Amino acid sequence: MEQQDAVRREGKLIPVLALATLIAAFGSSFQYGYNVAAINSPAKLMKAFYNETYYDRIGEYISEFSLTLLWSVSVSMFPFGGFLGSLMVGPLVNKLGRKGTLLFNNIFSIVPAILMGCSEVAKSFEMIIVARLLVGICAGLSSNVVPMYLGELAPKNLRGALGVVPQLFITVGILAAQILGLRSLLANEEGWPILLGVTGIPAALQLLLLPFFPESPRYLLIQKKDEAAAKNALRELRGWDDVDAETQEIWEEDRAEKAAGFISVLKLLRMRSLRWQVISIVVLMGGQQLSGVNAIYYYADQIYLSAGVRAQDVQYVTAGTGAVNMLMTICAVFVVELLGRRVLLLLGFSICFTACCVLTAALALQDTISWMPYVSIACVISYVIGHALGPSPIPALLITEIFLQSSRPAAYMVGGSVHWLSNFTVGLIFPFIQVGLGAYSFIIFAMICVFTTIYTFLVVPETKSKTFIEINEIFTKMNEVSEVHPEKEELKDFPPSTAGQ
Known part of the structure; x- marks a missing residue:
């Protein structure tokens, strides 16, 4: 009780x-x-x-x-x-x-x-x-x-x-x-x-x-070894005095990771016990940026103009699209613990895939069918909704959840690098893709969306309401390493269950 x-x-x-x-x-x-x-x-x-x-x-x-x-x-x-x-x-x-x-x-x-x-x-x-x-x-x-x-x-x-x-x-x-x-x-x-x-x-x-x-209690306890400061931070953040169970859980994680020591990016990439975690972050961060979100915004003004929006009014419609993006992200805040991370990723990338496919057809036919520009506007809004539900917010959250304390900073360096290099690449090459393929450029983004959806369905586990330890146990089995394996890299001697996170 x-x-x-x-x-x-x-x-x-x-x-x-x-x-x-x-x-x-x-x-x-x-x-x-x-x-x-x-x-x-x-x-x-x-x-x-x-x-x-x-x-x-x-x-x-x-x-x-x-x-x-x-x-x-x-x-x-x-x-x-x-x-x-x-x-x-x-x-x-x-x-x-x-x-x-x-x-x-x-x-x-x-x-x-x-x-x-x-x-x-x-x-x-x-x-x-x-x-x-x-x-x-x-x-x-x-x-x-x-x-x-x-x-x-x-x-x-x-x-x-x-x-x-x-x-x-x-x-x-x-x-x-x-x-x-x-x-x-x-x-x-x-x-x-x-x-x-x-x-x-x-x-x-x-x-x-x-x-x-407060500073992060996990940082204070695991990296600074300051138990008093960590407990004070936990008391502030939880609103009650008895934080011993959560402190013990953090100590267990610390003891399990001591053999790994400092984990650099190179060590992270070589560790068998983190193989699927690293692959998942690269795929999800790459999918987030390469799925066409920046291209959709780039094309949006042209789509609005072709639908009859006056040039001086496009700025207001663009702001309206930004408002939709914000409202759907608010929705994600409330449903992420209800539906879970995996469901939002699958739903979001599936919506983006569908929107890219229909948008390709609508742009190709907009000069021959009078109402096609309105379909294009619907595709833009649908894409923004889909991306805001899963592909935009979930990948960064998953980095925190699927890596333990010692490997988390290096994991964020890998995920962040993929994010920004992908962002830079799209900005650099999309204008050339647009010139070469025109409306059909969105087929490339649709393929990336469907690949990321399939990968998520086959590989990415649900992390909702699980402790970091429990999530790591799932990946231990996926990586086909024993809980106490030769490198002693991530997970060792955890109790069967822990009360606090």
């Missing part, structure tokens, strides 16, 4: 846990989403600024090719910075902790916010390019560290819901950038530097507020 009561109590979202989640996600994940979208609305104004600045220096306007190249560099610096940020995750979270890394990461938001905000006054487009690189590093770190931090703070029966919150704030950031990027607000000659500089505000708030909230 006592154990049942403990499990029941773990389900409570007490104010400390809720506020820590909101501050971490708003201060970090929001910026990722905001900076993805903020540069889109003022693109023409910023290109004009590049041209005028070059003319003031040289006395002639920049060539069309050079201007396109400069703009491409400005855009691509963000995913490249994201890749660099992902490579920094392991060393920083092990040295500074999860909360400490988030606080340190605000440097990579506040400094570029100042640079972008002052770029027009300073007559320097180079400041924008450097700032995009720095804010990309910020996004690369936050996209990995926030899910890790929240996953280690949360009790097992809230871990899924809290793990989706970072993706929710990414969509809130995108929507905020789309709204502030309306031409009647900040996407104008006077307002675009402010639009870019707004990203520093959430960082400043996080820098002020997050220090008052």
Whole structure:
């Protein structure tokens, strides 16, 4: 009865846990989403600024090719910075902790916010390019560290819901950038530097507020060996004094992992006991970015125009699409613990596959059948709904769940690198695919969606309401290693069941 009561109590979202989640996600994940979208609305104004600045220096306007190249560099610096940020995750979270890394990461938001905000006054487009690189590093770190931090703070029966919150704030950031990027607000000659500089505000708030909230108890206990601090953090996060059962479970994990020691990325890739976990993260993170989500947004304006939406109104329809994305991610927060991670992945990728197939047909036929553009709009909205339910929020959550403490930082480095390299690749090659294949380019994305769906169905287990230990036991069997195997890499001498997570 006592154990049942403990499990029941773990389900409570007490104010400390809720506020820590909101501050971490708003201060970090929001910026990722905001900076993805903020540069889109003022693109023409910023290109004009590049041209005028070059003319003031040289006395002639920049060539069309050079201007396109400069703009491409400005855009691509963000995913490249994201890749660099992902490579920094392991060393920083092990040295500074999860909360400490988030606080340190605000440097990579506040400094570029100042640079972008002052770029027009300073007559320097180079400041924008450097700032995009720095804010990309910020996004690369936050996209990995926030899910890790929240996953280690949360009790097992809230871990899924809290793990989706970072993706929710990414969509809130995108929507905020789309709204502030309306031409009647900040996407104008006077307002675009402010639009870019707004990203520093959430960082400043996080820098002020997050220090008052606990560090990850698992980090404090396993890596810092500070049991008193870990117990204090658990008491704050759970709302009661008796945290011995959960502390014991964390100690058991620590004892089981001691033989592994520090796990680098190379060691992670070589470990047989982590084979299917690593493959799953690579497939899911690659599928998330290569399934066409960026291409859908790229095509959306053209689809809206072909359906009869006036050019000046497309910005409002785009913001409406962003609102749908946010609302469906809110839905995912509430259903992830009800339906499970696996079901949302299968459902989401299946919807995206269907939407890509129908969209291909609709785009091919839109000049011959009058109502086809409306089918295209329905496909865009359907795709956004499907991606927001599973492919967008679940993969980062799964990294926290399917790796234990010693391997988790390296796993996030691998997952983050795949995420950002895939993002960069799509941005680089999609324009060429579009020129070569036109509407049929979405067939490629449909194939990736169906492959990821099949892989998820055959390989990825359900992790809902399971402890990290129980999830690891599932993969131990999949990897065909004994619970105590020669390398002693992940799982050893766990008790049959544990009460706390």
